[in-house]
Amino acid sequence: MNRGGGLTDRIRRAIKDPVLPGNVLRATNTSLKKRDETVAERPDWEDLRERAAKVKDHVLANLDRYLAEFVENARLRGAHVHFAKDAAAARRIITELARRKGATRILKAKSMATEEVELNQAFTARGFTPLETDLGEFIVQLRDEPPSHITAPALHCSAEQIRDLFAREGVTDGRAPTDRRELATWLSLSARAHLRDRLLEADLGITGANFLVAETGTVALIENEGNIRLTVTSTPVTVSLVGIDKLLPKLTDLATMLPLLTRSATGQRMTSYFQLISGALDEHHIVLLDNGRIDALRDPENREILRCIRCGACMNVCPVYRTVGGHAYGWTYPGPIGSLLSPLWRGRGEDHQLPFLSSLCGACTDICPVKIPIHEHLLRMRREAVSAGRRGIPERLAFRIFRYVMQRPGLYRRAARITKRLLPAAARAGLLRRWTDTRAAPQPAPRSFKEMWREDGPRFSKDP
Amino acid sequence: MDRVFQRIRENLAVAGTKSPPPPPPPPSPVPEDPVATFRFRLEQAGGRWLEFATEAAARAAFPDDDGETGVDRADLLIADTGTVVRTYATREESRVSLVPPRTVFLATAATIVAGLPEALWRLAELHRAGPAYTVFVTGPSRTADVEKQLVIPAHGPREVIVALVLE
Ligand code: SF4
Numbered sequence: 081m082n083r084g085g086g087l088t089d090r091i092r093r094a095i096k097d098p099v100l101p102g103n104v105l106r107a108t109n110t111s112l113k114k115r116d117e118t119v120a121e122r123p124d125w126e127d128l129r130e131r132a133a134k135v136k137d138h139v140l141a142n143l144d145r146y147l148a149e150f151v152e153n154a155r156l157r158g159a160h161v162h163f164a165k166d167a168a169a170a171r172r173i174i175t176e177l178a179r180r181k182g183a184t185r186i187l188k189a190k191s192m193a194t195e196e197v198e199l200n201q202a203f204t205a206r207g208f209t210p211l212e213t214d215l216g217e218f219i220v221q222l223r224d225e226p227p228s229h230i231t232a233p234a235l236h237c238s239a240e241q242i243r244d245l246f247a248r249e250g251v252t253d254g255r256a257p258t259d260r261r262e263l264a265t266w267l268s269l270s271a272r273a274h275l276r277d278r279l280l281e282a283d284l285g286i287t288g289a290n291f292l293v294a295e296t297g298t299v300a301l302i303e304n305e306g307n308i309r310l311t312v313t314s315t316p317v318t319v320s321l322v323g324i325d326k327l328l329p330k331l332t333d334l335a336t337m338l339p340l341l342t343r344s345a346t347g348q349r350m351t352s353y354f355q356l357i358s359g360a361l362d363e364h365h366i367v368l369l370d371n372g373r374i375d376a377l378r379d380p381e382n383r384e385i386l387r388c389i390r391c392g393a394c395m396n397v398c399p400v401y402r403t404v405g406g407h408a409y410g411w412t413y414p415g416p417i418g419s420l421l422s423p424l425w426r427g428r429g430e431d432h433q434l435p436f437l438s439s440l441c442g443a444c445t446d447i448c449p450v451k452i453p454i455h456e457h458l459l460r461m462r463r464e465a466v467s468a469g470r471r472g473i474p475e476r477l478a479f480r481i482f483r484y485v486m487q488r489p490g491l492y493r494r495a496a497r498i499t500k501r502l503l504p505a506a507a508r509a510g511l512l513r514r515w516t517d518t519r520a521a522p523q524p525a526p527r528s529f530k531e532m533w534r535e536d537g538p539r540f541s542k543d544p
Numbered sequence: 545m546d547r548v549f550q551r552i553r554e555n556l557a558v559a560g561t562k563s564p565p566p567p568p569p570p571p572s573p574v575p576e577d578p579v580a581t582f583r584f585r586l587e588q589a590g591g592r593w594l595e596f597a598t599e600a601a602a603r604a605a606f607p608d609d610d611g612e613t614g615v616d617r618a619d620l621l622i623a624d625t626g627t628v629v630r631t632y633a634t635r636e637e638s639r640v641s642l643v644p645p646r647t648v649f650l651a652t653a654a655t656i657v658a659g660l661p662e663a664l665w666r667l668a669e670l671h672r673a674g675p676a677y678t679v680f681v682t683g684p685s686r687t688a689d690v691e692k693q694l695v696i697p698a699h700g701p702r703e704v705i706v707a708l709v710l711e
Contacts, residue, residue: 103691110692134566141563144552151545157675163548215698216689232689239691264693272699279699280643296671306685306700309642313635331668335569335661349585350625350660350682352700356667360677361635370548377555 083407087430094404100236104405107235108396114347131336133451136387139327146294146327153297157359162367167197175202183283189308190214191288193321195412213307222249228406231345231392236405239263285315289322295330296358304352319365325373325386340449344391372425385420387450394444400437416444416454432470435461500524572659578623585626589683591704602707606648614640618651624659627682646703
């Protein structure tokens with residue numbers, strides 16, 4: 081699986097992959113272009129962002145109240161509400177429900193929460209695997225890997241890779257069109273035909289949710305393919321696994337959030353389908369997921385991160401994500417927001433290194449529809465990782481030495497001269513390979529600033 | 545569940561909270577010709593627009609017994625996005641606009657609202673009153689999961705027609 085190995089191994093593997101970086105770059109470019117076009121149509125874009133940030137801040141600051149309101153209203157309308165403290169609890173509740181219902185044919189709509197709790201693995205251990213109904217999710221399920229992007233799961237695959245995958249797995253008979261331009265259509269329609277019967281009738285449907293509405297006990301679901309509508313309507317029992325950070329106070333708040341989400345995610349004014357389910361299904365189980373979210377409320381800085389509505393725009397625009405793709409990050413949520421959520425919610429040793437995977441250019445902050453100052457949080461989390469001693473002795477030592485030298489001008493000059501002379505030799509001897517393998521080697525300037533000042537004097541200051 | 549609320553309260557208490565509730569979203573600008581705007585947006589989203597003198601004429605044009613066409617009605621039309629809004633009594637009933645390859649929504653001009661806020665204001669009343677299941681449909685089903693290239697249809701209908709009944 082592409083998520084194996086340590087962080088550095090995964091990054092190296094991604095960069096060295098013959099097709100992955102090109103695939104990711106092309107796909108994210110297309111997403112950004114469409115996003116920019118539809119955002120330009122909304123002169124009130126900044127106002128919408130501001131409003132959305134306020135809505136989320138208000139909900140998060142009063143989460144106990146709104147959660148209680150949601151639970152009461154959903155139950156009043158006939159839904160069953162469960163609470164899962166962590167991933168294991170969520171897996172237990174849902175697999176137990178499936179067992180009680182004797183469900184073997186299980187449909188799954190795209191959901192990052194179910195990825196987060198590794199629900200499919202829990203089902204597979206019991207002998208049956210839910211069918212991923214979203215095309216992108218279906219592709220990565222066949223490839224036996226997790227999604228690499230939160231709104232475009234198979235964005236790292238080329239049409240040719242999917243063509244070969246489908247032929248191998250019997251989705252198609254292998255007679256693909258030779259014209260590349262027809263390939264995407266042919267593959268998508270083949271998947272539809274292949275899945276059709278299984279999507280029309282099953283025992284249990286599993287979904288996530290884009291939003292929960294407190295005043296009406298509503299689960300709101302956005303999609304384009306119709307697979308979520310099928311998952312909900314082809315089965316007598318529906319389970320929705322939803323993070324408690326997805327709450328909104330009122331139904332009309334969707335008028336603020338939706339145009340931001342659809343434009344940022346897919347560059348659409350509105351997606352093909354948008355469902356509001358207020359307890360009206362035969363049997364609807366709503367599993368509210370904590371898994372680190374409640375702890376994150378404690379610190380107002382971290383609380384700001386919970387504004388995220390999972391549009392994926394910060395991934396599309398991030399120079400790091402665009403180079404390495406999603407699997408390198410090692411958890412469900414990649415890209416800039418993932419580098420914040422992974423240390424915050426999961427907090428494994430390696431997760432704390434993720435905030436360092438950023439150029440701090442701030443493009444994520446500029447694009448974020450709910451105005452999370454993402455790069456500032458990345459910087460803060462770096463600071464926290466350093467003060468917690470998470471960066472290892474060599475880096476600490478290096479910075480110690482750097483500080484010592486910087487504070488002593490004479491020493492600094494001598495050190496700079498030596499470094500300049502040694503650097504090309506070191507590069508030739510391959511000592512810098514860990515750096516230069518994936519980056520250009522830094523070239524020292526022919527003359528130092530001091531030398532220019534001394535030799536050229538005032539003339540230097542007039543240089544353009 | 546009480547433990548959960550308790551934990552949330554404890555965590556929120558650490559950093560004094562209470563941010564004021566934001567004002568409701570402002571109304572959408574009202575289009576000069578809502579019908580024309582709706583039609584433009586619908587077609588942009590890949591839907592088709594037809595007009596009929598009477599409902600009987602529209603129904604005659606689309607017999608719904610061939611398994612190819614699901615004939616449905618629109619509760620609301622959203623001009624700003626070309627969206628049909630439909631509240632269904634049951635999940636089975638909603639399949640009419642999902643399973644057949646073509647959906648026809650019968651509609652009247654009186655049901656057009658300017659934008660999403662207006663549609664949600666009306667729906668809020670319904671959803672506050674009790675169980676409700678509403679679906680917004682904007683054009684045919686689609687996917688862009690292979691190299692971000694748009695493909696129609698995905699798992700839903702390939703064709704969505706809004707049939708405006710004039711009388
Ligand atoms: S952090 Fe902002 S840009 Fe990134 S996924 Fe969340 S909402 Fe979108």
